[in-house]
Amino acid sequence: MAATPGSTKRCVIWFGEPCPREKILLAAEGWQVRTVLPRQAAGIGMRANDQVVGVIDLRHHSGDELEHLEALASEHRHLPLLGIEPAAPHDDDARTHRLLSACRQRFAHPLDLDELMRRLATLDDDPAWHRTDDVFDCLRGESTAMLAMRATLRKFAPVDLPVLITGETGTGKEAAANALHRLSQREGHPFLAINCGAIAPTLLQSELFGHERGSFTGATTRRQGLFENAHRGTVFLDEVGDLPMEAQTSLLRVLQEGTIERIGSNQPIHVDVRVLAATHVDLEQAIEQRRFRSDLYYRLNVLHLSLPPLRRRDGDIELLARHFLRVFRAHHAVRARGYTSAALQAMSRFHWPGNVRELLNRVQRAAITTEDELIDCADLGIGPSADALARDPAGNRIDREALLSCLAQSRYNVSACARLMKVSRVTVYRLCRRHAVRLDTLR
Ligand SMILES: Nc1ncnc2c1ncn2[C@@H]1O[C@H](COP(=O)(O)OP(=O)(O)OP(=O)(O)O)[C@@H](O)[C@H]1O
Ligand SMILES: [Mg+2]
Missing domain, CATH: 1.10.10 (Arc Repressor Mutant, subunit A)
Known part of the structure; x- marks a missing residue:
């Protein structure tokens, strides 16, 4: 049976010290990193199920430490080993070469960081791991801000607690909620989303918690609400700041006692649901204005995931613009196949108040309207002349x-x-x- 991400861990045992960017890249790809300094590497604990890879980092070692590393490499013969080559040869060259050739026996050649990340990705022969690629299809980005966000998301996903997701409009809050569900043990059970601001307050209570027949005019049949329908799965409450007071009280009960009551009934019904909530309004301000219960806020905000605005994601604007154009071209016959450098520059400087959704819309509109192969500022409607x-x-x-x-x-x-x-x-x-x-x- 394929392992689920909840039961199997992917671990890199890094002999040496990865740099901060390496750490964050590995975490974003779901690898737990254990750093082991050569002299302290007495016992390396591994669980039978874990997928473990050793990385021998030869960039910063020499002398005695290399000797320890050599001993470790031979001690852990069955551990897949990747070796990172030093930029300049060590003084202790013979040892470095021996170590690298030990790694080479297990992998074709020593690696740099990009190659290492590629190798770690291909080590996954378990299809369960590959699933995470499409989980993050709607949360693309290589900026430090996005890598950190994805690393946090991976940590939160298997923990069965509420998550409050914040971020400006169009930053990917719903996409993040979906990824949290798909990477959790609740995957395979329902993921039901509701926009609390888009439903009339009088109907919301019944939508969420259901009603008994005859409980109000028009209630001709008994109806199950969202929480009952999502049993064993996840409920995503979008725009939770718009939740009316009555529904806030009922939601607090779900979070505290795991029960709901349908309208017109005093019978508590047990529901097993994880609650994810999103908002782009400041809930603390809503609390001050007595529009939001503070006890509910603390229950919802046990874990907090913050989506960065697009303008703060270095390099991701171009990456996403190219991705959206590629996807659009795959489904539509359009001439546009890239961007002028002026357009790329204008996009990187634009404020993007509507964030990723705005970028997606502008790219699609530009791809349709442009007569040229390269999309320019005017096609995108940005970069005022x-x-x-x-x-x-x-x-x-x-x-x-x-x-x-x-x-x-x-x-x-x-x-x-x-x-x-x-x-x-x-x-x-x-x-x-x-x-x-x-x-x-x-x-
Ligand atoms: N990093 C990303 N990579 C690829 N697609 C993305 C990314 N972020 C967002 N999108 C896409 O942008 C659109 C908006 O995302 P989403 O609906 O999740 O944002 P939101 O924060 O919930 O917006 P709102 O505040 O308006 O509800 C979706 O089509 C989503 O798939
Ligand atoms: Mg949304």
């Missing part, structure tokens, strides 16, 4: 998005922004006021 702005000294035609984009391009420096827009600093401040842009929160 300096000429157009120059003919607009009072800034009357500058909308909020153009203003935010110029501010982002000038790293929220008002003088630089004024120069870019060819207007005065006073105009920039006036525009910020007009469009309710708060510089202090953006910087």
Whole structure:
């Protein structure tokens, strides 16, 4: 039977010390890293089920330590070993070579980090591991912020506690909730999502908890609610800040006692459901305004997953733009096959208030409308042309998005922004006021 990610661990035993980027990359790919300094490597504990790989890191060792590593390599003959070659040869070259050839006996040649990550990925002959690739299909990104987010998500997934997911609109909160479910033991049972803000408050209680026949006008039959239908699975409460007070009280009961009551009944019904919730409003502020129960907030916020805004994900804008275009081209006959360098630059500087969803929409629109093979700024509708702005000294035609984009391009420096827009600093401040842009929160 294929192992589930909950029961089998993937461990890298790293003889030496991975650098911070290596650690975060490994964690994001689901590898637990145990670092072992050569002298302390007395007993290496492994569970029978675990998938374990040794990495002999030869970049920072010499002398005695190499001797210890050599002893370890021969002691753990059955451990798959990968060797990372030093950039420059060690003084103790004969030993380094012997160690590398020990690794070579098990793998064809020594590795650099990229190669190592590829090798670790191909070591997985268990199909259960491959599943995690498509779990993260909707959470792509190689920026440090996204790697850290995925590493946290992997830690939270198997822990059967609520997770509060926060992030601006379009950052992937629902995608993250889905990944949490799919990487948990509840996978295979229902994942039911509901947008608490999109359903009339009078109907929400019945949607979530169900009702008995005749419990209110129109209740002609008994109806099970979302929590009963999701038994043994996961409920995702999107826009949880919009939950009416009555439903908040019932939800607190689910979290505290694991029971619900249908409308019109006093009979508690046991439900086994994990609750994930998302919000893009500040719940602490909602608590201050007495719109949200603080006890419920603390129950929901046991684990907190924060999705970074797209503008803070270095390098991911281009990666995602190319990915979305590739996917679109696979299903539609369009000429566009790439981007001009001006478009790539404009995208990397854009503010992206609608985050990944906005990028996806702009790419698809541009792919349809452009006549050329390369998508340009105008096709994407970003990167306001300096000429157009120059003919607009009072800034009357500058909308909020153009203003935010110029501010982002000038790293929220008002003088630089004024120069870019060819207007005065006073105009920039006036525009910020007009469009309710708060510089202090953006910087
Ligand atoms: N990192 C990503 N890689 C690939 N696709 C992504 C990524 N992030 C988001 N998407 C896609 O962008 C769209 C928006 O994501 P999602 O609905 O999860 O965002 P959200 O934070 O829930 O938005 P909202 O706040 O508006 O509810 C979806 O189509 C999703 O698949
Ligand atoms: Mg959403």
